[in-house]
Structures are given as C-alpha cells and as structure tokens.
Amino acid sequence: MSKSGVGARAKRKEDERFLYGRGQYIGDLRFPRMREVAFVRSPVAHARLKDVVIPGHLRSSVFTARDIAGVLPLKAVSPLPGFQVSEQPPLVTDKIRQVGELIAMCVADTRAEAEDIAAQISLEYDELPAVVDMLDAQKPGCVLVHDTVKGNVYVNVAFDGDIESVAKTAPVKVTRELRTARQVMSPIECRGFIAQWDSRVNQLILHGATQFPHVVRTGLSLVLQIPEIQIRVISPDVGGGFGYKAILAGEEVCLCWLAMRVDYPVRWLEDRREMLVANANCREHYYNITAYADNSGKILGFDAKAAVDTGAYSAYPFSAAIEASQVSAILPGPYSIPVYRCNTAAVATNKAPQLPYRGVARPGVCYAMELVVDAIAREIGKEPHEVRAVNLVRPEQMPYDNITDKHFDSGDYPQLLRMAVEAIDVNAVRARQQRGEKDGRLIGLGMSIFSEQTGHGTTADGKRRVLYEQAFARLTPDGRLDIRAGIQSIGQGLETTLAQIGSECLGMDIEDIHVKLGDTEISPYSSGAWGSRGMIWAGGATARACQELADRVARIGAALLQTDLKSVVVRDNGVYGPNGNVSLRDIARAYYLAPSELPGDIDPHGLEVTGGFTPTRITGIHTGAAHATIVAVDPETGGVEILDYVVVEDAGTLVNPMIVDGQIFGGTAQGIGSALFEEMAFDKQGQPLASTLADYLLPGCPDVPNIRVFHMQTPSPYTEFGIKGVGEGGAIGPGAAIANAINDALKSLGVEICEIPVTPRRILHALSTQVRRRA
C-alpha cells in the first residue's frame, strides 16, 4: 500500500475549496446577460387544464406547452414485463396530475420579476377527484391518473412460493401491516440549471447540479431531438445529491428549449418551497406481511403484499418500477428464507413523482422485514437478535444465491450481528430496563441488519445489463497524473478517493494527482453517481486505466534503465530496476519532450489511457451492516431521545476509512429523519401539507447522537481491491432500528407502532388507544 493509496485515511482534497467557501454551485455562477426563470405551477392535484390566460403585454416573456410543442415528453419505460407506459410533458398539455406541476415558464431579468410575471398568469381548469392513497388508487372504479396506466398500477412485481403448505404446519404466525411515510429528500442545494447556446461551437451548454451529466445529455438529446454532440452538460460542485440529482425533469428541458431560441443564458434555481411541494418526493411504502416461523424463530415462509406510491409520473430515467421491483426482490434481506411470496404494486397517484432517494427501496424493505422479525421475537418470547441469528445467511454458505436469486458475493452477517450486540451491550440495556428510570421514561433497544446490493450493473431482476463505466488517466509532461471520469462527486469525496486509486496503481502521492469530474466534454461516458456504485465502477475503471498506464510507464522506464521490462516495478514515484531507478517525472519528460532519448519502438499510444471496468459478476456486490440503538421514550409527551447508536458495517476493502465514516454518519442522520421526523402528508384533495421546513421536519444537530461506527472488511471477490459500495448504507438501517427500539420501550404498555416516522403524536395516539382498549 502506498501511503496515500487504497486504505489511507487521506484528508479530502476538495475540502480546502469547500471549507474556504470557494465551491461553485449553480447559484454562484454568473454569465453576462443571464436572465432568470420562474414557473407557473399547478395549484391543484388533478384537473383538466382548459386555458392559460396571459396578459397581452407579457406574451413575449411567457411560454406554455403550445410554445414548446416540438419537445418530446419525458418517458421512463421500465423493461419489466407488463409495465404500463405514461408520458410526462415538460409543461402541462391538457391534464394536471399533481400540485406544483409545471404549466408556464416566465423569464425576466431577475427571479423576483419573473415571479411578478408568474403571479399575473391565471389558469382555467376543471378539477377532477384526486387520487391520494395508494390503496384506494388500486380499488376498482377509482379515477385514473393516466388513461394508459390501467388500474393505476404501473407494474406488479411478483415472486411466487407455496405459502399455503407452510401455513398449514408452521407453529408461529405473525401478521403486520406497515407503512413508511412519503418523504422529501433535502439536499442543502436545491436543483438548479443554467442553459445557454454557444453559437461558436454550435452547442447547447447546460450547467446543472447533477449526479450524472452524461445521462442528462442523453435524455436531453432524446427530448430536444438534437445530436448529443451538440449538448454539453457541466456539473460544477453539487450541494448534495441523494438521488434528487439523478433525474431529468421538466424544468431543465424547458430551460434548454428556451436557451436555443434566445441570445442570452437562462437560469432556474429551485427554491425550497418548489422542492417540497412539487418535486422531491420519495419513499412512501405499504406492506402487509405474514411470516411463518418455528418455535426457535426460524422463518419458514414469508408472504407479503406491498405497494409503493410512485406519484403522478414515471420519473426519468429510473422509472416508476424502480422501488416496486426492488421491494419484491430484496425483501428477504440477509436471511435465508425457504418459501417466499411477494407482490408489489407500483401505484400511480396525484402526488409528485417518487424519486430514488439514498438507499432507494432498501430503507422501507429493511424497516418492514426487521419489524416483522422483532414481532416474531415478541411472539415467541426471545431476544430479537437471537431470532436474527437463526435466520441469517452464514459465512460458510458464501457465495450464496437466495430465494429471489440475489447472489451474495461474500460477507459474515452473524459476525456483524455479534459485533452490534456486543457494542450496544444488550445485557446492560436489559438490566437497565429492569431497574427503570427516575424520570419515568421508558428505555428501548432496537436493532436492524441488512444486506445491501450495491453497484449492481443490471436491472433489479438481475436479467438485463444496464451499464458500463470508464475513466481516463494521463501522465502529464511534468509528471503529474490527470484523471477524468464522467461520474460526478456529490459530496462523497471522489476527487480524493479516485486519486487514491491512481496513487495505489502508480505509486504517486495524491498531491500530484488531479481528478476532474462532471463535464461531458472532458470525460468518458458514465452512468453517474448512484446506487453505491462510484468506487466499485468508477474506482475500478480508474484502476484499470492507471494499471495500463503503469505498464506503459514501466516499459519506458525499463528502456531508460536499459533493463528488461520483467525486472522493473512501478512504485514510489518512479520505475525501479535492479541497478537504479528513474522518476515518473523523468519518464514523462523523456516521452513528451525528449523522445530522442527513447528507443524507436516505444508504444505510440502515449501516456494516456481510457480504461473500463465491470465487476466479475454484475448482479451487485453485497455490503452488510447491523445497526443498534438505545432510545428513551417519554410516555407522557411521546418524545424520543436516542441515547446510543451503533453501526457495524462491512463494505469490503475501504479506500478511505475516514470518508466511509462520513458517509455512514450522514446516511444515518437521514435515516433518523425517516425514523422520527420526516413526513410529507397530503390532504384529501392532494394538497401537500408542508411547504416550508417549519412544517417538514428534518433532524437537526441536537437530534443526531454520536454515532459509533465499527468496520469489518470482507473483500469482494468480484471487484478491484475487493471494494464494496457504501454510499447509501447509513440511511437504510435507522428506520428499522429506531422503530424497533421504540416498540421495545413500549412493550410493557402493550403498544406497537407500525408506521414511520414515529412522531410524538403517533406515540401518544397509540398509547391512548391502548388505554381505551384496556378499559
């Protein structure tokens, strides 16, 4: 290992810029003559739009669907069989399907003036009944959100198993109905774009905060119907992604259309209200689960009916199928379950489209499975971790193919569990519960354990390959390393970790390695940053490019040392032979500036390489983690305090353990939001009930405890260096662990809550209902 290579706790190279406030976000960029856009959005959830009335004097500043008729609708079509296709026009053509939907684009010199214009536009429409609940939406005769989506179900994803036979003999049966709230992913930087036409290079240039500039370019080319080569997408610094910037939506499409027609740049900066009421929806799941077990808690059969509320549109590019297909495929989690049946519906409603938030379906799935496991434990009177232990896939079974054909490449789940049990000290908590608290609060212990399929290169059913990844590496004439990748860093430190990979391969210090990201013009094609794939795929591609570069450097070094290739190694900033060494700097100088010093047969491909990588198996690399927490619940107020929080994570070989810890802290904070705070509620008319962060509660610093992180490192056999994905894991476990802890605390009162977030209101409601039931 070189000192700044794989495994080093290197300080993040990008932090200097961030900490001194020199980052550049869309809100920081200024272009001459740039104008600003504000949108007229729908005030209602479901209606037929009859007219958009624009005062005559504003006609040249306002654009509606009629104006942009040449732009094709966004269409995200899942390859899953039976998927019903819908279209999302960038501006409403005839039917409004959600509050906040885009109806007209207004342009002015400033955003305030653009909003002045928007305020003068009036809408004529006939309201339709709104489809708000995903269970009601599936009932026969319910109003349709899209005529093309029959029964309001985009797709059903099902696995079948012979549950009936298990049901006949299983001694233990547990049934639970569970819900997770609709959430709003909340990066500090909302979405934002600047579009302009560069007439010199005949190119549309879009600056936008995005996790995947190349995918945005491909999507824009499709809907705008111009060649990809005429589009350049540049993602400067991104102030948080979390999946919210792995989409292509109407705002940027409209902006690009406008930029191609005017001779000034145009910008749209999303504000927090737009984000909350119109855009950043995610998560909402429903489960009805019956589990069958024997008296040791061993699960014999698992039967689930689930639904995900996908909202009004199939969001581009991941489609309305992404969560439903994941739910059915990964619900078995880290357990070996012999008989499994599951049907998950992706349901259309009149809410903002559901987008893939950090962890995608996994936090909901983990919540549902882990609550049921605890329910089994309560039913048979065992410690929840003991029930987990008898069901976990064991290390000697690796590699293991589970009931839904998920291929576990490696890992030791029982060990993760043991470490968590020890770290949280289960026995001490039980003793404390026996003693009781002076302040009358109730102590609860909760755990969750999950297997996270990371960096998969296929659709969720594992059947179709969906991507590749490349990276470019060049040794510059002055002997430094220039790495470029099409993936974008969204806060996870890729400018450092990709440099660490370069360092590992070429023996250079990361100080001499510069990583450039996020610009379609200067990088190879990339599927982007999502699905905990960055290090596996872009890291792998960087390794391949740098390894090839190391070979070429070795060849030149051997020539300069007048020795044969086999006898040299690349390390410590140079090529080392039996009788001397030559620095990378001298090699670069010789190659570029003094080629006459080199023999004539030197490889003319030069000191730049585009490398590509795909894991040996592309069905995903399985990362595992166990979360454990202790909470104190105030039964008088419903207040919850997290007293301790432990994460034990096995993400294979860690390229930079410090960055991994940071990823886990941030993800866990978001998971605490899911568990205790975050909920976007709607009224019966489909109006979102939170329009500011005073109503949509995010966890703040005092709400996030000191998180204790422990690592195991089981390398994956299928990736470079044994890397596994880790970007999302933190967000997956907390909903389940905290909800289980609260239920553990309330156990003595006979109360169990099967919905997150577990708010004070829900706790008090459950307690008072229980009191009434007992009376």
Add this chain to the structure above:
Amino acid sequence: MKPAVFDYVRPATLDEATRLLGEKGVFSKVVAGSQSLGPMLNLRLAQPELLVDITSIPVLTAVSEQRDYVDIGACVSHADVEDGRIPDGSRGLLALVASRIAYRAVRNRGTLGGSLAHADPAADWISVFPLLGADVIVQSRRGTRTVAAENIMVSSFITVLQPDELIRTIRVPKISARARWGFCKFNQKAGEFAHAIGGVLHDPENDRFRAVIGAIETAPIVVADAASLFGGRFGPNLDARLDKRAVLALLDEKNVRDEYNRQLLLVALKRAAKQASES
C-alpha cells in the same frame, strides 16, 4: 420565493418612524429582525408597499432598570436576553426562554417586540410576558398607550395594534428573591416552535400565583389566580395537585379539541408546576 416590490426606509428616530407609519394611503409595515416578516414577504403572504425598518432607532434598543421593573426596548434581540446583556428581573426565566427560541442565527436577529407583534400563538414571548404580568408600551403619532401583555394578542397572528402603532417598550415587573417559576416548552426538535407551553409563577411578596397555557392556536390562556388550577395555594408537590378537569375545561373554552395537544398542554403545565415547586 422572492418578495413583491416594496419600498424600504430606515429612519433614525421614533418620530420619523411613526410619521411614516401614519401616512395615509400607504400600506406600510414595521420590520425589526425580519425573522418572521422576511419569510412572509418571500412567500408573498405579505405584500406591503413600504417597509419601515426600526432597528436603528436608539430608544428601541435601550434598556433601563427601575426599582420595580425593567424597561426593555422592542428591538432587543432574543440573543441579547439569552446572553444576559440586559438586567434580569425574572430570576433567569427570560434568559432561559430566550435560549430555547429557534436557532442562534434567528435569535441574533429576532426581537422581543417583533415576536409580540407577530402574535404567532406558538411563539414563546407571547406566553411568557403575560405570565410575568408585563406591560407593553405602544407608540404612534397620536401618543403612547400601555397595554397589558396578556391583552396584546387577539387571536392567531392578530393583535390590538393599529396599523400606525409600534411597540416601543416592554415593561417587565421584577420578581422577588422568594419567587418561584416553572416553564415547560414541548417541541419535537430543538429550534422548532412549541407544540405546547406551560408556565407557573409564584411570588409571595406580592401574593401573585399565575399560570399560562400557550401554543393553542389562539392567544394563550392566562390564569391570574392559579389556585383554581391546583385546588389551593402554591406549595410543595404542586404538580400532583394539578386539577386536570379544570385545565381541560379551560381548553374546551378555547376550543382546543385535538387529543394530542390537550395531553401535551396538561403535561407542560404539570412539569412547569413541578419545576416551580421544586426550585
């Protein structure tokens, strides 16, 4: 989320400010810390023609201590109170309340006068000043008048202030060394507005025993003689003596129907009573 067009002035004197507010035919609004008005302007819920910024008027940031009371200028910030930059006649109550309002960034700018004038039922001062029996001194071109703090708020976001009036001073009576208080604000997360507020004050020197129940979607319930809630005089184990039925009857009067709120308000008052009787 940008405001509609408005004019902005920052007068240096109270006279100038009240003159501007009194101008006929202009929809003007006072702005102090802008922590409540700012968001309302941005959301276009408020669209005044003229903003009169009163934060550079010296008398509005002045504080003076008298024998029986402290006069606090309307533009004194929550942070000023939190950090003890003003004389304390409340034996720590004001500083404690201030420290739990919002986040430090908001406290740095938000003002006592702005908070009272805004009359958000879930805000803190609108409950705490009535508990202390404070007076609010109101100024306009027409002169000054004094309004008891408990009479400032009419209902949610509505006060007795006329459009041409501003709050100049809050006159907070001092409590004696033998006085005891308890204050309980329940919110789900730090920095959030209250879901429930309960306050109890007992001062044997002047025989005051008061209570407040706040954050109820309208003006707080101020109980001038708290003996009615505790079945008698102030004393030990006050919380155990809380007459729930009496409290619930008060809540019924104010149409507080939500079970969650009712429960929290009871608990808030009980905990305030406990703190007061144990301190």
